[in-house]
Amino acid sequence: xxxxxxxxxxxxxxxxxxxxxxxxxxxxxxxxxxxxxxxxxxxxxxxxxxxxxxxxxxxxxxxxxxxxxxxxxxxxxxxxxxxxxxxxxxxxxxxxxxxxxxxxxxxxxxxxxxxxxxxxxxxxxxxxxxxxxxxxxxxxxxxxxxxxxxxxxxxxxxxxxxxxxxxxxxxxxxxxxxxxxxxxxxxxxxxxxxxxxxxxxxxxxxxxxxxxxxxxxxxxxxxxxxxxxxxxxxxxxxxxxxxxxxxxxxxxxxxxxxxxxxxxxxxxxxxxxxxxxxxxxxxxxxxxxxxxxxxxxxxxxxxxxxxxxxxxxxxxxxxxxxxxxxxxxxxxxxxxxxxxxxxxxxxxxxxxxxxxxxxxxxxxxxxxxxxxxxxxxxxxxxxxxxxxxxxxxxxxxxxxxxxxxxxxxxxxxxxxxxxxxxxxxxxxxxxxxxxxxxxxxxxxxxxxxxxxxxxxxxxxxxxxxxxxxxxxxxxxxxxxxxxxxxxxxxxxxxxxxxxxxxxxxxxxxxxxxxxxxxxxxxxxxxxxxxxxxxxxxxxxxxxxxxxxxxxxxxxx
Numbered sequence: 001x002x003x004x005x006x007x008x009x010x011x012x013x014x015x016x017x018x019x020x021x022x023x024x025x026x027x028x029x030x031x032x033x034x035x036x037x038x039x040x041x042x043x044x045x046x047x048x049x050x051x052x053x054x055x056x057x058x059x060x061x062x063x064x065x066x067x068x069x070x071x072x073x074x075x076x077x078x079x080x081x082x083x084x085x086x087x088x089x090x091x092x093x094x095x096x097x098x099x100x101x102x103x104x105x106x107x108x109x110x111x112x113x114x115x116x117x118x119x120x121x122x123x124x125x126x127x128x129x130x131x132x133x134x135x136x137x138x139x140x141x142x143x144x145x146x147x148x149x150x151x152x153x154x155x156x157x158x159x160x161x162x163x164x165x166x167x168x169x170x171x172x173x174x175x176x177x178x179x180x181x182x183x184x185x186x187x188x189x190x191x192x193x194x195x196x197x198x199x200x201x202x203x204x205x206x207x208x209x210x211x212x213x214x215x216x217x218x219x220x221x222x223x224x225x226x227x228x229x230x231x232x233x234x235x236x237x238x239x240x241x242x243x244x245x246x247x248x249x250x251x252x253x254x255x256x257x258x259x260x261x262x263x264x265x266x267x268x269x270x271x272x273x274x275x276x277x278x279x280x281x282x283x284x285x286x287x288x289x290x291x292x293x294x295x296x297x298x299x300x301x302x303x304x305x306x307x308x309x310x311x312x313x314x315x316x317x318x319x320x321x322x323x324x325x326x327x328x329x330x331x332x333x334x335x336x337x338x339x340x341x342x343x344x345x346x347x348x349x350x351x352x353x354x355x356x357x358x359x360x361x362x363x364x365x366x367x368x369x370x371x372x373x374x375x376x377x378x379x380x381x382x383x384x385x386x387x388x389x390x391x392x393x394x395x396x397x398x399x400x401x402x403x404x405x406x407x408x409x410x411x412x413x414x415x416x417x418x419x420x421x422x423x424x425x426x427x428x429x430x431x432x433x434x435x436x437x438x439x440x441x442x443x444x445x446x447x448x449x450x451x452x453x454x455x456x457x458x459x460x461x462x463x464x465x466x467x468x469x470x471x472x473x474x475x476x477x478x479x480x481x482x483x484x485x486x487x488x489x490x491x492x493x494x495x496x497x498x499x500x501x502x503x504x505x506x507x508x509x510x511x512x513x514x515x516x517x518x519x520x521x522x523x524x525x526x527x528x529x530x531x532x533x534x535x536x537x538x539x540x541x542x543x544x545x546x547x548x549x550x551x552x553x554x555x556x
Contacts, residue, residue: 024124024144032077032079032097033078033100034098036080038083040110044380049516052478053518054471058085060195061190063185063250071159083114085194105131115143126145127147132146144169145168149172150219176204179226180226197245199249200248203253204251204252205223206252206253207221210323212382212390219252232267245463255286255295258292272302278462280460281299286326287339300455305345312350315356318355322354340452352380352382353424373451375448383409399416401413401415422539432525438521439488441517452506460509471515489517
């Protein structure tokens with residue numbers, strides 16, 4: 001397995017822990033591995049308000065963990081715990097020889113709790129995933145083994161070392177594996193009925209150079225993809241396990257290599273014909289998808305229903321300053337319209353807090369989102385993740401806040417901002433409140449559905465009648481009776497039925513949008529209130545005058 005990899009493991013030195021001399025006891029051949037997926041804090045991405053009304057407990061499963069599970073020796077016994085709906089009990093930890101955690105930085109708090117509990121009971125701990133690849137030095141103080149990079153070409157050797165007492169404290173894999181060696185994920189480990197969608201991965205990496213993005217530093221700028229037949233085998237496995245709902249292709253930029261994406265979508269279209277379109281897809285892409293009509297048409301033919309775009313900002317100056325040049329090559333409003341009219345509904349991410357942003361950016365963002373009718377607009381403040389060019393620049397400029405505990409886009413940034421911090425946070429609060437009033441949310445939703453042009457090939461998932469009835473009754477009660485936006489709810493629902501009752505794709509998406517109001521309207525209000533509290537705390541402290549001084553100095 002390791003023959004093609006030259007010196008795959010590079011140890012990381014640590015000033016807080018002499019990891020180079022650490023020695024570990026052998027675990028033996030029959031390792032009992034407990035894989036743990038920590039909780040996320042509530043966020044726009046979690047759709048917690050929707051989960052209140054559906055039987056499922058989580059949006060999607062931990063694809064990274066079940067991929068690593070497939071790399072483990074057959075002699076290992078593996079259990080998976082997803083803490084979004086399961087509890088980590090002491091007996092689970094005591095069962096395990098090895099507690100394996102994958103984590104994103106947003107899961108930081110729960111990750112540290114899991115590792116602390118495991119080590120407190122004398123269990124061996126191993127952490128990988130995006131957070132480990134971003135901050136390995138810190139995590140060497142929290143876990144016995146830290147893995148940096150991608151595991152496909154090396155985990156067999158790591159497992160051998162764990163079994164025989166030769167394991168290292170830190171593994172750093174520089175080489176990016178060929179995706180053709182990535183194994184079939186262990187979907188059988190999942191409680192599949194607890195997820196609203198399944199996850200598969202086609203490619204890793206992105207060709208662009210956005211200053212604030214850690215995808216390109218963790219996974220590289222040369223997109224690597226699985227052969228189409230390999231991904232289709234994974235979909236066949238999901239079908240065999242009874243899956244008949246949405247599938248998220250988790251690539252950070254599905255069209256990073258648009259030629260490979262086109263090949264896949266052609267194969268997926270054929271697969272869909274063979275399987276009566278029982279699965280629909282969604283994914284993430286860069287906005288230059290609008291300039292690829294053949295790929296757009298092929299995605300629609302393959303039953304992709306919607307796509308997430310990283311639009312970030314309508315400010316050309318901010319896009320240029322952050323090296324997001326791909327968003328400067330066309331008119332953003334026109335591109336959004338082109339994608340939606342071609343058959344893919346659009347949701348998008350937005351950022352405030354770029355160095356060039358001033359007090360007008362919040363109203364400009366609101367106007368842009370309203371003009372493009374992007375219903376699910378994930379807006380937050382800029383952060384500088386470790387390993388990114390933005391992180392390095394903030395450090396060079398003396399603006400990095402080294403002890404920041406920011407883990408979300410609703411925390412104060414981990415660097416000193418040009419726009420005074422209270423203005424930035426209060427501006428985001430105002431933006432969120434403006435986006436997610438019932439009138440604005442349902443207004444954008446109606447206009448987006450009117451302009452969305454699904455094609456005959458697009459077929460929404462057909463869920464059991466009793467399932468649909470249960471969710472509909474729950475929605476009518478929780479939203480149509482108990483909510484403070486019930487009039488807007490009924491108005492939208494009755495209009496959608498009148499217009500699209502005979503158009504299954506539009507009716508399905510209209511109901512998705514309707515359910516999601518319970519999430520977005522509540523969560524945006526809670527975040528806005530929290531941001532206001534953060535502002536008040538800043539204004540009551542000396543930090544307020546300091547942030548004002550930073551802003552004045554930075555603007556010269």
